[in-house]
Amino acid sequence: MVYDICVIGGGINGVGVAREAVLRGLSVCLLEKDDLASHTSQWSSKLIHGGLRYLEHYAFGLVAASLAERERLLKIAPHLIKPLAFLIPHETHMRPKWLLRAGLFLYDHLSLTKGVAMSLPKSYAVNIGEDWGLLNKFQQGFVYSDAQVDDARLVVTTAKSAAKEGATILTRSAFVSAQRQQDHWLIQQQHGELKARHVVNTTGPWVAEVAHSFGLEAKIKHVQGSHIIVPKLHARPEAMLLQNADGRIVFVMPYQEQYSLIGTTDNPVSEYHAPKISEQEIEYLLDLVNAYIAKPLRRSDIIHSYSGVRPLYDEGNKQAQALSRDFVIKQAEYSTHLFGGKITTYRESSEQLLDSLSAHFPHLGKSRSAEQVLLGGAYTAKELTLKTAQWAQQYGLPLEEIKQIAARQGSDTEQFIANDRGACYAPGLYEKELRHMYSHEWARSAEDVLWRRSKIGLQLQAEEKDNPGQKEQFSQAIQQYLEAQA
Numbered sequence: 001m002v003y004d005i006c007v008i009g010g011g012i013n014g015v016g017v018a019r020e021a022v023l024r025g026l027s028v029c030l031l032e033k034d035d036l037a038s039h040t041s042q043w044s045s046k047l048i049h050g051g052l053r054y055l056e057h058y059a060f061g062l063v064a065a066s067l068a069e070r071e072r073l074l075k076i077a078p079h080l081i082k083p084l085a086f087l088i089p090h091e092t093h094m095r096p097k098w099l100l101r102a103g104l105f106l107y108d109h110l111s112l113t114k115g116v117a118m119s120l121p122k123s124y125a126v127n128i129g130e131d132w133g134l135l136n137k138f139q140q141g142f143v144y145s146d147a148q149v150d151d152a153r154l155v156v157t158t159a160k161s162a163a164k165e166g167a168t169i170l171t172r173s174a175f176v177s178a179q180r181q182q183d184h185w186l187i188q189q190q191h192g193e194l195k196a197r198h199v200v201n202t203t204g205p206w207v208a209e210v211a212h213s214f215g216l217e218a219k220i221k222h223v224q225g226s227h228i229i230v231p232k233l234h235a236r237p238e239a240m241l242l243q244n245a246d247g248r249i250v251f252v253m254p255y256q257e258q259y260s261l262i263g264t265t266d267n268p269v270s271e272y273h274a275p276k277i278s279e280q281e282i283e284y285l286l287d288l289v290n291a292y293i294a295k296p297l298r299r300s301d302i303i304h305s306y307s308g309v310r311p312l313y314d315e316g317n318k319q320a321q322a323l324s325r326d327f328v329i330k331q332a333e334y335s336t337h338l339f340g341g342k343i344t345t346y347r348e349s350s351e352q353l354l355d356s357l358s359a360h361f362p363h364l365g366k367s368r369s370a371e372q373v374l375l376g377g378a379y380t381a382k383e384l385t386l387k388t389a390q391w392a393q394q395y396g397l398p399l400e401e402i403k404q405i406a407a408r409q410g411s412d413t414e415q416f417i418a419n420d421r422g423a424c425y426a427p428g429l430y431e432k433e434l435r436h437m438y439s440h441e442w443a444r445s446a447e448d449v450l451w452r453r454s455k456i457g458l459q460l461q462a463e464e465k466d467n468p469g470q471k472e473q474f475s476q477a478i479q480q481y482l483e484a485q486a
Contacts, residue, residue: 002184003029003168004361006196008175008210010034011041012155012346013327013338014202016369018169019162020350023372024365028167029196030159031189033174035448037155040204041343042452043275043308045227045251045264048073048081048344049146050110052241053249055103060110062326066344067111070147071119072370073347077149078381079410080157080374083120084148084253085238089128089138089292094243104144120145133234135294143238148253151343152452153408154374156441161374163440171442175203177213185334198360200353201337205272205309216332219314220339222270226277226307227263228285229255229458230297244288252289256455258462259303262289275307303462313339329353334360376410384410391417404428408454425481426456426474434478438485445482446475 005021007014010032018030032038050067051059073081090097104123111118123144128134163169176188184195201210208220232254239253248266255261265281282299290296313328327341327349336356341349351367358364379387388406392399395417405428406413415432422431429449437443437453450457460471 001027001195003027003194003196005029005198005200005357006031006185006187006194007200007202009202009204009206010036010155010159010169010171011039011202011204012037012151012158012343013204013341013349014200015155015158015162015169016346016350017200017202017338017353018167019158019165020347020354020367020369022162022165022167023368024354025363026354026361028162029194030162030167030169031173031175031187032169032171033190035171035444035452036159036169036442037152037452040308040310041155042152043225043227043306044151044343045225046148046151046253046255046261047084047146047251048149050107051342051344052103052107052144052146055106056247059326060106063107064110064113065348066342067107067118068114068116069345069348071111071116073149073344074119074147076370076373077154077157077377078373078379079376079384079406080154081147081149082381083145085121085143085145086241086251087126087128087132087141087143087238088241088243089132089134089141091138091243094245100142104142107144118145120147131234131236132240133293133295135292138292148239149343150407150455153454154343156453157374157376159442160440161372164375169442172444175210180334197334198357199335201335205311207311207337207339211330211332211335211337214332214335214337216330216335216337218330218337218339220311221268221314222272223310223312224267224269224272224275224281224307225264225310226267226275226281226285227261227305228277228282228302229259229261229304230301231260231303232258233260233289233293233297240292242288242292250285250288256458259458269309272309272311275309277305277307281307304458310342311340327352329356331356376408376412378411387411387413395419401428404454404456405433409433425478426450426454427459429454429456429478431481434481435485438482443482444486446478449478449482450475 004026005028007018007030018028021028048070050063054063108122126143128138128141159169174190178185178187184197187194203210242250253261262285328339330337388402392402425434443449443453
């Protein structure tokens, strides 16, 4: 078989291209050298947002497009993407009130320039009470709307949706080389070879290296973004956007109900294969948050931390913070290479990339990716909330467990919690869903399951002090089960 397209890279951009292509009538194979979402795509800020801070760099087009995409993604993945309100405490020595008001007014309305109305609440001024957990000097602020996403789960679900339409997804199958033969590429991968008429390179931090093998020279800047996770800082459901004296901002977001996620940093790096948070980044995040909150955070409060490297297209000698987060599409001979971008615009970049291939594939259909919901997205967020309560009563499971499963599987949840769900392999993870993770979600290790197919790993890590050895026990049981399926 000769595929129309071979996609190299199984992050959000790669699976987005695979889904877009197969929905438009092309045959697709995707190669990922490790697990889906095992690099940059699982280490994001977990936001689907317009990028409020990009307005200061006059990136109005990027913000407008991102806000429009936010609306589309809320509709096609309501189980994975949830509205989230953000408080901006007013800091008198930084951005003045008039500037914040003007920026938020633009933010509320820019999506209209793309023909998409905003469904989320518009911004408003607010008096800050004690329940925010902030220092007394912060009395006033503004609240605006964006959305939060389970990033790795979005990658896996997009890949599942592509596979259901006919795409071939090959994980742990590293791209080795490609040789042009008449009307197709002969592609060597870790476990054999395949043929494809066109190659799409979505390898994130490795994009320039892979592009070089197809004769395309390009420069990117690797920028590391790091986050820390701590016990929840306040009881309110809103997140916070905190301003720093250096002009940067940091988010403090509710995460997995029990925690707060704090980030991100923006540091140029030369090492991008196995990024780790630095001592300087930890100090930066703690110092910034402690300048706002009433009860200071200590290093010992950190439950977990992570770092991801973003490959930003090199536009010259700009500082990392000023580099565009927009995507750039470059063509070489029978190959297309995607640079930069962010999780919010993955669907738009996939659509534009496929549009650029219309001359190669005259039978290319129209884009349907903004209308067709992802697997598990058949219920609205409100409908899914009602369903979880019904399922908990019907099947006699704790509501919190049902909510965890529904956050992963959405409208498909019931098939995993019926009476034949099997043994429990971790809190809220039963054999039937674990088997599905192996057979339909490409999970091959306990890490795949605990950190990318679910976020149970974070829960186990947080409980390790009170239950030493529990994390290892669950991990070993899951690993043994997966190996037995092979």
